[in-house]
Amino acid sequence: MRAYFGLAWAPIQHFAQMLTDEGELRGLIGPRELPRLWGRHLVNSAAVAPFLNEAAAVADVGSGAGFPGLVLAIVRPDLELHLVEPMERRIAWLSDVVEEIGLDNVTLHHARAEQLHRQRSFDHVTARAVAAMEKLARWTVPLVKPGGTLVALKGQRATDELDAAKYVLRKLGVVETTVHRLRPVEGVEETTVVVARRR
Structure with a gap:
C-alpha cells in the first residue's frame, strides 16, 4: 500500500485518519465502510x-x-482540482481537510454541477457513486472541454450503464467510451474506470 501511494503516503494517511475519527460522526461514511477504507475508497x-x-x-x-x-489532489499535486458539492455539511468537511492537510491545488464550489454549465469548463470531470451513466452524463459532460474526458468510477454494471446511456452520450458529443478494469494493489477489490471522450 505504501509503495502504491509513494510520496503521497503521509498526507493520504492523514486523510484516512481524519475519516476514521470523524467520517461516521459527520455522516460521510457508514460504519461498515471503515474497515474497507483503504481498498474500497482510497486506492x-x-x-x-x-x-x-x-x-x-x-x-x-x-x-x-x-x-x-x-x-486526486493529494496524489497529483500538479492538478488543479475543483470539488463540486451541493451539500453544505460536506463542503464544510472538504474545507476542513483542505486546510488541515494544506492542499493548495483545491477550489471548492458549493453548487450542483448544472449550476456551472456554460460558466466553467475543464480538461477532465471525475465522479464516483453519483448517478447512473445516463443521468451523470447530462450533469457532467457539458463541463468537459472539447477533446476532454469524463472519468467515472463505476461498478460491475458499467458496460450496461454505457449501453443504456449511448443516445444521451452521442447527443452530448461523446465520441468514444472505454471501460478499464484495474486492480492497482494486490488483494484489493477491482476498480472499474469509465472514460468518455468529448469531440
Missing part, C-alpha cells in the same frame, strides 16, 4: 490518476467525503 479513488493529463484542470462532481477529488 479506488487514486486509480483515476493515470487517466488525467499533466497539470490539467479537473472538476470532481459530487465530491462528498472526498472521493475521488481529495485523493
Whole structure:
C-alpha cells in the first residue's frame, strides 16, 4: 500500500485518519465502510490518476467525503482540482481537510454541477457513486472541454450503464467510451474506470 501511494503516503494517511475519527460522526461514511477504507475508497479513488493529463484542470462532481477529488489532489499535486458539492455539511468537511492537510491545488464550489454549465469548463470531470451513466452524463459532460474526458468510477454494471446511456452520450458529443478494469494493489477489490471522450 505504501509503495502504491509513494510520496503521497503521509498526507493520504492523514486523510484516512481524519475519516476514521470523524467520517461516521459527520455522516460521510457508514460504519461498515471503515474497515474497507483503504481498498474500497482510497486506492479506488487514486486509480483515476493515470487517466488525467499533466497539470490539467479537473472538476470532481459530487465530491462528498472526498472521493475521488481529495485523493486526486493529494496524489497529483500538479492538478488543479475543483470539488463540486451541493451539500453544505460536506463542503464544510472538504474545507476542513483542505486546510488541515494544506492542499493548495483545491477550489471548492458549493453548487450542483448544472449550476456551472456554460460558466466553467475543464480538461477532465471525475465522479464516483453519483448517478447512473445516463443521468451523470447530462450533469457532467457539458463541463468537459472539447477533446476532454469524463472519468467515472463505476461498478460491475458499467458496460450496461454505457449501453443504456449511448443516445444521451452521442447527443452530448461523446465520441468514444472505454471501460478499464484495474486492480492497482494486490488483494484489493477491482476498480472499474469509465472514460468518455468529448469531440
